[in-house]
Amino acid sequence: MVVFKAVKKPIIKTSVAGAEISPLRPQYAVKTPPCIGTCPSGVDIRGWLITIAQAEAYGRTNEQAFEIAWGKITERNPFPAVCGRVCPHPCEDACNRKEKEGGVAVNALERFIGDFGIEKGLKLSRLSQEQRSEKVAVIGAGPAGLSCAYQLARRGYPVTVFEAFSKPGGMLRYGIPAYRQPRAVLDAEIQRILDLGVELKCGCVVGKDVSLDQLRREYRAVFTGIGAHKGLKLGVPGEDAPNVFTGTEFLNRVNSGEEVPVGDKVIVIGGGDTAIDAARVSKRLGAEVTILYRRTRAEMPAIKPEIEGALKEGVAIEFLAAPVEVLRENGLAIGLRSIRMELGEPDKSGRPRPVPKPGTEFDVPATAIIAAISQEPDFGPLPELHQGKDWINADRWGATKMDGVFAGGDDIELGLVSIAIAQGRFAAEAIDAHLRGVPLEMPQAPPPIKTEKMKLGWYKPADRHERPLLPVEQRGMDTEIEQGLSQEDAIAEAKRCMSCGMCMDCETCWMYCSNNCFVRLPKGEHYKVKLELCNGCKKCAEECPCGYIDLI
Ligand SMILES: Cc1cc2nc3c(=O)[nH]c(=O)nc-3n(C[C@H](O)[C@H](O)[C@H](O)COP(=O)(O)OP(=O)(O)OC[C@H]3O[C@@H](n4cnc5c(N)ncnc54)[C@H](O)[C@@H]3O)c2cc1C
Structure with a gap:
């Protein structure tokens, strides 16, 4: 990475005479920032x-x-x-x-x-021009499935993606609202993957329109990235009213272009991204919105700027409150009975456990209630993937207990888009190794660079x-x-x-070295260190701003 510049080396007094001379010598060492x-x-x-x-x-x-x-x-x-x-x-x-x-x-x-x-x-690039004959099936066109398809296609595998909904994207289209994730951007990035030759079959529910067994017979490997689209119920009386929705169902319906009548007073229950999105979407549908969360703002798992955004748009948040019963009239929900909570000892998640305060029940009227407390994979059409747990059991590389079947994304654990993308890639690498019959190796990351070294x-x-x-006044759906x-x-x-842990051609080591140990090399190769000239003054390592030089 060295760039030649017409720089005359300045004379810097390094006070070598006074510096501690040691047997240590400099060595360039890349670190993980x-x-x-x-x-x-x-x-x-x-x-x-x-x-x-x-x-x-x-x-x-x-x-x-x-x-x-x-x-x-x-x-x-x-x-x-x-x-x-x-x-x-x-x-x-x-x-x-x-x-x-x-x-x-x-x-x-x-x-x-x-x-x-x-x-x-x-255009996305291929890793090789080799054409592999082994066909791979991907279930689910969310970020996990599409990332897996991408990494396989660029390795030359014929890939077919089976998607239940009419369009690809998973939660990027049917969960996250368009005011955060414009659909044209999503479409463009998906199209580039398809342009690599990936086949996409939308409107095809695996387990209903085609069985997993059939895919296992016809394809050499199967990746399952079915996400977690089944919203959890509150578990309180009265919640089977038609105007009580789960967060994922509500967002799916709105994002599918359906008109969802929520009235003018919506209560959303939960503290994660789904709750915040459901609240902000309800606000855009014209309702007055209150989020009910059983802990405090500090414990809210939603992305912080999203919480701030909701508050700025006028969403109210009632902290330390939990639902007790959906109040109904003629079968419709007309309000929510809730109870005040206080924080107790930490639970399994490490967050303080919310504990109900007896006798503090209160009623709030509502025209619709959205339970956005969590979601899990919908194993309805694919019971064989449900191995006694809520989630698919997969190892670090996505391999499941079923031979040739891999998994990643929200169906192994609720996560983030970036996690789903990474797990799709890991599984693609594992499928590639599986089909070639070669061992998988996890590359070792260089040691981390600590702030003190900068x-x-x-x-x-x-x-x-x-x-x-x-x-705020210009915002819409x-x-x-x-x-x-x-x-x-x-x-x-x-x-x-600051290029932590990696040379950025700042020339500091070269300038501070009074013994001319650092010899410039052509572009991209940094410096050669002539250790035979080094007197062990340590100045180069001490002065390197980005911690790229170790003393050994
Ligand atoms: C409302 C909401 C907001 C979020 N906000 C963020 C955010 O801001 N940032 C972030 O990083 N993460 C966010 N997340 C999380 C993120 O969206 C997920 O972690 C991610 O989409 C998981 O990717 P996935 O591919 O595993 O699953 P999904 O994106 O859910 O995709 C799974 C796909 O599989 C399909 N499928 C399911 N069953 C079948 C079947 N039987 N046959 C065929 N296809 C099937 C589904 O239709 C779906 O298209 C949010 C999640 C939600 C719900």
Whole structure:
């Protein structure tokens, strides 16, 4: 990655004479930065950020750098524009830059690159031109199934995806509302996968229209990514009224274009993403909305900005309250009897257990009630996958107890889009190894780079670029709330990446070395260290801002 520049090496007094001379010698050692370490999809975030940041130094145009960045992301994640909108971005929370002015806005940048890919019509790349003869079936066209199909298709396998609904996308289409996840963006990113030759059969319920056994006979491997679409019931009297919905059912119906009459007073029960989405959608249908959550805001599992968004749009949240009974008149729900809760000892999830306070019941009127407390896979048509547990039992690579059957995504554990994408990829790698009869190897990640190893003071202060939000009064069912970064802001934001644990050609080691140990190498190869000239002053390692140099 070294870039030759006409720089005269400045004379820096390293006070070698006074420095402690040791037998230790420098060694370049790549580390895992916190962004990559926390990204469920394992995308080389540092790599693509630095590609954008160093476009000029490498003699590339910005567009060339964006295209390379897009290629790096789509190696592991074929949905950058989708994830750049809905991923809760644990990478940003872990970013070392948060110790300064806030973590790098990776998610907004991912969206910028994803949108660039759509706008330019970039094509997903194949890993080889080899055509494999073994056919693979994928059940479910959610992010897990489509990621698996993508990774298999680019390895040359003929893949057919069987999808129950009339359109692909899973919860990205039938759960997450369009004001967060525009359908044109989703369609474009799915089409690119299909363009690799993946066959998609929509409106085909496996277990009803075609059996799992038949797929196992006709295909050499089967991946099941059926998600978790069965909303859990509240378990309280009266909830079988026609105006009481589960969160997934309600969102599915609205997102399918159905008119769902909710009236003017909706109560949503739950504290996760489904509850927040159901509440904000109900608000857009014209209702006054209250969310009932049995713990406090601190324990709410929903994505934090989504909670803030709901509150800004006028959704009320009643904390420390739980439903007791659906109040009915003529068969219809007319209200909810609830009880106040208090927090007790931690439960299995580690969160404080909500405990009812006797005698604190209260009634709230409602024209519709939405129970968005959780969901599980619908094993109705596929009982053979339901092996005595609520979820499919699969190992780290997605292999199930059924020979040649793999699984991933929400049907093995409720998760995130990025987790489903990663599990689809793992299963594709496992299927590839299974069909080739070769062992699977989990690549060893380099050790993590700790914040203490970074020289944060070396980096110039640079404020984070936030993406603009649509004003509340302009928001609607299909108008996207979060706007994209401008190109100028995107480049400036990428330049905030500190390249933790990886050389960024800053030349600090070269400048500080008074013995000329560091010899420049051609582009991309950093420096050669002439250890025979090293006197062990340790300055290079001490001054390296990104913790790339170890002393051994
Ligand atoms: C309302 C809501 C909001 C969410 N918000 C976010 C968010 O902001 N960020 C985030 O990261 N995650 C979010 N999630 C979670 C995320 O959507 C899921 O983790 C992810 O979609 C799981 O992917 P999947 O492919 O495993 O399953 P799904 O996306 O559920 O896809 C499964 C597919 O399988 C199909 N299928 C099921 N049974 C059959 C069958 N028998 N035959 C054929 N096809 C079948 C289904 O129709 C579906 O299309 C949200 C979830 C919900 C419900």
